[in-house]
Every structure is written in C-alpha cells, then in structure tokens.
Amino acid sequence: MASCWGLPEMLCDFPALPNKDMRHMRMWIDDGFRGIVRHFSAQIDAATQPLQWFLNTLENLFTNTPWIVILLAILAVVWLGSRSVKIVIGSIIGMCLIGVFGLWEDTMTTLAMVTVATLIAIILGLPIGIVMARSNRMQSVMTPVLDVMQTMPSFVYLIPVVVIFGIGKVPGVIAVVIYAVPPMIRLTNLGIRLVDKEVIEAADAFGANPRQKLWGVQLPLSLPTIMAGVNQTIMMALAMVVVASMVGVGGLGKNVLQAINNQFFTIGFLNGFALVAIAIIFDRTSQAFGKRLQKHSEVGHD
Amino acid sequence: MTDSTTQSAETRSGVEIRDLYKIFGSNPKRYIDAVKNGMTKTELNDKHNHVLGLQNINLELPPGQISVIMGLSGSGKSTLIRHINGLIMPTAGQILYNGRDVVQMNEQELREFRRHETAMVFQKFALLPHRTVLQNVSYGLDVQGIARSKSEPIARKWIERVGLAGYEDNYPAQLSGGMQQRVGLARALANDADILLMDEAFSALDPLIRMDMQKVLLDLQSELKKTIIFITHDLDEALRLGDKIAILRDGALSQVGTGQQIVLNPANDYIAEFVREVNRGRVIKAETVATPLPEGDAPLPEFKIKGGSTLEKAARRLAEHDQRKATVVARDGRPIGTIDMHTMLTAMVTPATVDDEDAA
Structure with a gap:
C-alpha cells in the first residue's frame, strides 16, 4: 500500500471501477463478441475458404516440389529482381545452409506463409494508401488506426483473431497481415504526397484526368517509396511468423516456439538464422529492385 | 501591324480577362463585395486574415501576339497566368476565349480546354523525370489519347525544332537546365494549342542561355503566331519579347502598353523606377x-x-x-x-x- 502522505483515500489510490462492474463489463463484451462470431460462423468459414485454399496450395507446391527446382526458381526471382551476381551467390549459400541443417521443409512452409501474407498486404495496402494520399480527412482517420495496429502488442490481437477464425493457418495469416500492412499503407501515402507539386501541376495543365495522373505520374514517381513499403512489409511478416506459430502456423516459427518451451538452444538459433537468411535474401532483392526502378534519376547531369 | 495579322485577328480569338478578383483564405466570397467597394489589401489582411491576390484585372491578350505580364515576386503574376487555364479559379470575374468563359467550365470541359487550347511551360521545367525526352514531349498527346504511332513523329519534329535532335532517349536528369527547358517548350508546342502559357519560363536559366531561348521563342513565334502569355520579373526580357506588356503590382495592373509606351511614358513613379535601368536604344x-x-x-x-x-x-x-x-x-x-x-x-x-x- 502506498503511504498516503496524509491525503484522503480518493486522491491516493486511483478510484477504479469496482471489481463487480468490471467483471460484468468484460463478460458482456466477451459474450457479445462470441455470440456474434458464433452466429456468423458459417459465413466466416465461407469467407476464409479461398484464403485457406490458396495457402494450402502454395504450401503444398513449395514443400512437394524437389528442392533443386525451388532453389532455381528462387535464384531466378532474385536475379530478375536485383540483376546482381553477389546477391544471387549469397542466396545460394544461405539456402544451401538451410538445407544442410535439415530445415528445408519448414522454411518452405514459412516461405509460403510470408508470400501469401505479403501479397495480401500489398493488395490491401496500396489502394488504402492511395485513398489516404488523396484525402486529408481519410489520412486523419487512418493515421490513429495505423498507430494502434503498429503499437498494440501482437499477442493481443491474436485473441480476437483466434475467437473469430479459430486455430490454424488462416488466423495466422490474418494476424501477420494486420501486423505487416501498416508500413505499406503509410509509405504509399507518403510516396504519393511527396511527388513534386510542379510535376502534378504540369499534368493538370496538360489536361490529365485523375486516372492518368495516378498511373502516369503519381505511382511511377512514388515507386521507390512504395517499394520501401513492400520491403518493410516483408520484414515485418517474417518477424510476425514466429508469433503466429502460437495459433498453429507451422514452419520455422513453430520450431522456435518449441525451442523456447524446452530450452533447445541450438535448434532455436538454427531456426532463427534460417529466418534471417530468408529475410536478407528478400530485403536485398527488393531493395535492388527498387533502385533499378529509378534508373532515370541515377544518371545525374552534373 | 501588317495586314495579314490584322486579318487573322478578326477570325481568331484572343484571351480576355474581365473584372478578375482573387482572394485567398477560408471564405473568400464573403469579402468580395467589400473589396470591390474599395477595401484595401492591408485592411483585408489585418482585419480578416484573407490575402488579396488579384484585384480588378481587365486585360486583353491579343491573338497571335506575345503578351508579357511583368511584376516582381508577390505581385500576383503567377496567380494570374494560372487563371487562364483554370489551374486557379477566381473569386469573381471572367476569362473569355472564343466566346466561352473558362470560369464557368465544368471539370470535363476544363480538361478538354487544357488538352486542346492551351499548353504551359514552367519555371522549374516540371518535366516527368521517369520519361525520356521523347516521352516527355509526347506527354500532352498521350493525355489526349493519341496513338504512339501518330504522336511520335510529332514529338520528334518538335524536338528537332528546339534543337535537341539526338537526345530523344535521354532522361531529363541527364540534360542541362537550358536543354531541359527546350524539352518543356517542345512539350508545349507538340500540343498544337493556340494559347501558350509561359510562367517565368526562362527565369531559372543562365543569362546567356536565357538570351538564346528568347531568340528560339521569337524565331518560332514569327512562324507559328500563337497567342503567347509570358510571365517574367525581368523588364529587359519583357521588352525583348513583348508585343504588349502589362505591369502588375500588388495584384493590380499598373500599366498596360507596348514596350515603347512604357519606357517613354511610365504611368507612375514605380514604373519609372523600373524603366530607368533599361537600355532605351x-x-x-x-x-x-x-x-x-x-x-x-x-x-x-x-x-x-x-x-x-x-x-x-x-x-x-x-x-x-x-x-x-x-x-x-x-x-x-x-x-x-x-x-x-x-x-x-x-x-x-x-x-x-x-x-x-x-x-x-
């Protein structure tokens, strides 16, 4: 008990709601929420069905294809994105180490998961970011929402996700998307807003309509910033995969979770490094790709 | 004026600005009557926190001629030129071209007007950095929806006319300031619009390159006879280019006339001060x-x-x-x-x- 320095009780211990009232409030919200979820469970299942199918297909594809084919496919993507021999060689070394330590299949599961989550985050984040850049009101509404999404501990929103979608891959992906989409939205918004006002005015002066301005000027000129958003989204998705394993997502994250529970030092670090390897491959490739998109500004005049 | 231009002046329309007022602020309409009844710029600013951008502008910009609007920074010249293609809408007044009022146009009409009747050249060039010179010059035509096969020869022709042949596939960042503004000029000319708006188009260039560009413009104009509205803060440039010169001060017209009229009979001390340093010869x-x-x-x-x-x-x-x-x-x-x-x-x-x- 705090010593009250002679102050009346009211100013000493904060007058919280009585326990009884708090319990009522909690039960009312929790039961109401569960009731709604139960009532709509059929619709929720139907809505997540395509996502489930997409996830399963991709995971099966990644895990059932011979490793050499997957490795070549990854290297091809890395090469097309970065056009850098160094990054390709680094990718070969990283992927081979993962294979040597017996983590290939778990890595493929995680890769499938991150791919799906990133795609969804881009598909959702890009249009939201565009709308946000076009309207100041939308920006003032979205900014606090994004702040909450980014600062709320990720374990907390696992709770409603589990209540609504249960345990499994789909709730895992949804949790990852919620965590990974804010940078995509923010950086799309920022990128479009940072496009030179004079260039926009020029487009206006030549009679460009909003669609022509968006696709012909705003998006191409904000692409470097948008690519930074994609890069951040991938990184955050990889980080969140471990947390998502708590709701039943397999792959590297599950191994890490088991290692924590059983104090398996070596397994924990091996799986952790496997995640780092994928993260670096993704990061270097997407950054190099983003840079290549701005080749027009690299060739400065003086 | 030669007979041929007087004749074409009858068939072509210039731009006419009538009773134009522009007030900047949260509720400009509220103060327009007070301003029309003589409220001063200072009073409007101090008491009501609105800025009087332009007041009582009546100006005819004749067809086929270069009209120069001259003023120092803050005089409202850039605001005025943006009224002509509707980038800024006035608080009161009319902009007439071919019997139509730009102020009354809806968004679609305004876009069509900008696509076909006007073209603009900007002080800081405002080129599209991700497009090559060729793609920049054909931008206006792309916006109009003209096929590449048709727009490309037009763009190439204008690139050659402004002396940039061989640079078609370069990006703007690879060019010098003078060359970038040639691209800006070619982009505007490729549109084949009657009205050419030039907002301090040469102000960002070195003196020698600026003289060079003025010559390019005069050469082109002697052949094209466009209705050019040219903004500048430089009286020498105004006198060199302008068939007609309007001097703007604090958002109001100070004097309108030919270069000679302004130099020989400055309307007030302010203009006399300007004219002093001019090479009268x-x-x-x-x-x-x-x-x-x-x-x-x-x-x-x-x-x-x-x-x-x-x-x-x-x-x-x-x-x-x-x-x-x-x-x-x-x-x-x-x-x-x-x-x-x-x-x-x-x-x-x-x-x-x-x-x-x-x-x-």
Whole structure:
C-alpha cells in the first residue's frame, strides 16, 4: 500500500471501477463478441475458404516440389529482381545452409506463409494508401488506426483473431497481415504526397484526368517509396511468423516456439538464422529492385 | 501591324480577362463585395486574415501576339497566368476565349480546354523525370489519347525544332537546365494549342542561355503566331519579347502598353523606377523620335532608315556609313520624317528628369 502522505483515500489510490462492474463489463463484451462470431460462423468459414485454399496450395507446391527446382526458381526471382551476381551467390549459400541443417521443409512452409501474407498486404495496402494520399480527412482517420495496429502488442490481437477464425493457418495469416500492412499503407501515402507539386501541376495543365495522373505520374514517381513499403512489409511478416506459430502456423516459427518451451538452444538459433537468411535474401532483392526502378534519376547531369 | 495579322485577328480569338478578383483564405466570397467597394489589401489582411491576390484585372491578350505580364515576386503574376487555364479559379470575374468563359467550365470541359487550347511551360521545367525526352514531349498527346504511332513523329519534329535532335532517349536528369527547358517548350508546342502559357519560363536559366531561348521563342513565334502569355520579373526580357506588356503590382495592373509606351511614358513613379535601368536604344524605334517632314519640298537626306528599326540599330547604320542625318521611311518606302545623331543620342540616354540626383 502506498503511504498516503496524509491525503484522503480518493486522491491516493486511483478510484477504479469496482471489481463487480468490471467483471460484468468484460463478460458482456466477451459474450457479445462470441455470440456474434458464433452466429456468423458459417459465413466466416465461407469467407476464409479461398484464403485457406490458396495457402494450402502454395504450401503444398513449395514443400512437394524437389528442392533443386525451388532453389532455381528462387535464384531466378532474385536475379530478375536485383540483376546482381553477389546477391544471387549469397542466396545460394544461405539456402544451401538451410538445407544442410535439415530445415528445408519448414522454411518452405514459412516461405509460403510470408508470400501469401505479403501479397495480401500489398493488395490491401496500396489502394488504402492511395485513398489516404488523396484525402486529408481519410489520412486523419487512418493515421490513429495505423498507430494502434503498429503499437498494440501482437499477442493481443491474436485473441480476437483466434475467437473469430479459430486455430490454424488462416488466423495466422490474418494476424501477420494486420501486423505487416501498416508500413505499406503509410509509405504509399507518403510516396504519393511527396511527388513534386510542379510535376502534378504540369499534368493538370496538360489536361490529365485523375486516372492518368495516378498511373502516369503519381505511382511511377512514388515507386521507390512504395517499394520501401513492400520491403518493410516483408520484414515485418517474417518477424510476425514466429508469433503466429502460437495459433498453429507451422514452419520455422513453430520450431522456435518449441525451442523456447524446452530450452533447445541450438535448434532455436538454427531456426532463427534460417529466418534471417530468408529475410536478407528478400530485403536485398527488393531493395535492388527498387533502385533499378529509378534508373532515370541515377544518371545525374552534373 | 501588317495586314495579314490584322486579318487573322478578326477570325481568331484572343484571351480576355474581365473584372478578375482573387482572394485567398477560408471564405473568400464573403469579402468580395467589400473589396470591390474599395477595401484595401492591408485592411483585408489585418482585419480578416484573407490575402488579396488579384484585384480588378481587365486585360486583353491579343491573338497571335506575345503578351508579357511583368511584376516582381508577390505581385500576383503567377496567380494570374494560372487563371487562364483554370489551374486557379477566381473569386469573381471572367476569362473569355472564343466566346466561352473558362470560369464557368465544368471539370470535363476544363480538361478538354487544357488538352486542346492551351499548353504551359514552367519555371522549374516540371518535366516527368521517369520519361525520356521523347516521352516527355509526347506527354500532352498521350493525355489526349493519341496513338504512339501518330504522336511520335510529332514529338520528334518538335524536338528537332528546339534543337535537341539526338537526345530523344535521354532522361531529363541527364540534360542541362537550358536543354531541359527546350524539352518543356517542345512539350508545349507538340500540343498544337493556340494559347501558350509561359510562367517565368526562362527565369531559372543562365543569362546567356536565357538570351538564346528568347531568340528560339521569337524565331518560332514569327512562324507559328500563337497567342503567347509570358510571365517574367525581368523588364529587359519583357521588352525583348513583348508585343504588349502589362505591369502588375500588388495584384493590380499598373500599366498596360507596348514596350515603347512604357519606357517613354511610365504611368507612375514605380514604373519609372523600373524603366530607368533599361537600355532605351534597344526599345525606342526610329519613327517614334523622328522629326516630322519639313513643309514644302525641302531636300531630304539621301540615307534612309526603316521606321521600325531600334535607335541602336539606326545609330549603328549611320555610324557604319559615316552619315549624320537620315530619312526615316515607312514600311512601304514612303518618307515619314528625318533623324540625326543628336536626336538619337538624346533619346537613348535616360532623361534628366528621372536622373535628378546625378544632375544636381
């Protein structure tokens, strides 16, 4: 008990709601929420069905294809994105180490998961970011929402996700998307807003309509910033995969979770490094790709 | 003016600005009547926190000519030019072109107007950095939805006309400032619009390159006869380019006239101050200061000078041919007066009235 320095009780211990009232409030919200979820469970299942199918297909594809084919496919993507021999060689070394330590299949599961989550985050984040850049009101509404999404501990929103979608891959992906989409939205918004006002005015002066301005000027000129958003989204998705394993997502994250529970030092670090390897491959490739998109500004005049 | 331009002036429309007011602030409509009834810029700013951008602008911009709007920074010249293609909408007033009021156009009409009737050149070039020179020049045509196969030859033609042949596949960042503005000019010309809006188009360029671009513009204009509205803060540039010059100060027109009229008869002290530093020999024409023909059949000097040539040119010709007097002739060869070195020198130096302190 705090010593009250002679102050009346009211100013000493904060007058919280009585326990009884708090319990009522909690039960009312929790039961109401569960009731709604139960009532709509059929619709929720139907809505997540395509996502489930997409996830399963991709995971099966990644895990059932011979490793050499997957490795070549990854290297091809890395090469097309970065056009850098160094990054390709680094990718070969990283992927081979993962294979040597017996983590290939778990890595493929995680890769499938991150791919799906990133795609969804881009598909959702890009249009939201565009709308946000076009309207100041939308920006003032979205900014606090994004702040909450980014600062709320990720374990907390696992709770409603589990209540609504249960345990499994789909709730895992949804949790990852919620965590990974804010940078995509923010950086799309920022990128479009940072496009030179004079260039926009020029487009206006030549009679460009909003669609022509968006696709012909705003998006191409904000692409470097948008690519930074994609890069951040991938990184955050990889980080969140471990947390998502708590709701039943397999792959590297599950191994890490088991290692924590059983104090398996070596397994924990091996799986952790496997995640780092994928993260670096993704990061270097997407950054190099983003840079290549701005080749027009690299060739400065003086 | 030659007959051909007077004729085309009848068939073509210029731009007419009528009773234009622009107030910036949260509720401009509320103060428009007060401003029309004589509320000053300072009062509006101090009491109501609104800025009076433009007031009571009445200006005719004739077809096929270069009209220069000149003013210092903050005079409202950039605001005024943006009214002509509707980038800024006035608080009150009309912008008439071909019998249509730009202010009344809806969004779609305004877009069509901008696509087909106007083109703009910007102070900081405002090129699209991700497009090559060729793609930049064809931008206006792309916006109009014209197929590449048709727009590309047009773009190539204008790139060549502004002297950038060979740079088609370069990006703007690879070009110097002068070259970038040539791209900006080609982009505007490729649109084949009648009205060409040039917002301090040459102000960001080095003096020599600026002179160069002025020459390019004058050469093109002698052939294209577009209705050009050119904004500048530089009186020399205004005098060099402008068939008609409007001087803007604090959002109001201070004087409108030809370069000669402004230099010879500045409407107020403000303009007189500007005009002081001008090279008068390049502005004033021989016919303006010529002594009228003497009565009767007194013999005229043998040497002839065209009435339209500037005093500087006339003086050079006299000096080259070692003459002291000449007959000034009209375009058709008819004598209209005489001129001698003394008259020319007096007209070329800044008059003593404006130069009091030196005389004292």
